[in-house]
Amino acid sequence: MTISSLQSGYQLLDTARQMSHQAARDINEVSLSSNGARSQAESEDALAFNRVEPTNESSKVNMLAANQSEAQNQNNAPTHDPLIALAQAERYNQIGTKIIERSNEQVGTLIDLHV
Secondary structure: OOOOHHHHHHHHHHHHHHHHHHHHHHHHHHHHHHHHHHHHHHHHHHOHHHOOOOOOHHHHHHHHHHHHHHHHHHHOOOOHHHHHHHHHHHHHHHHHHHHHHHHHHHHHHHHHHHO
């Protein structure tokens, strides 16, 4: 039973394709969720005139700190994981292509030797 390196190369190319599709979906989800958070923040700002102001200074400071931390949490979406997966898919694609090229070169060399 022979095991061709072409099978391994094609398998790596397929894995890279699946990984890149998943990373693209994840990036799209992150961008959509961050756009939703922005629109929600904009709608909250539009209703800022309805807020009741606290009476003492310490509660004002606490309220501002809480609002800022919520805004930072919404803006810090995990975008690096899909980008890392996309870079890994690119590398798998390159490796799979190299394996297929080397396999084709070996077959060409074997044909040249037998002719």
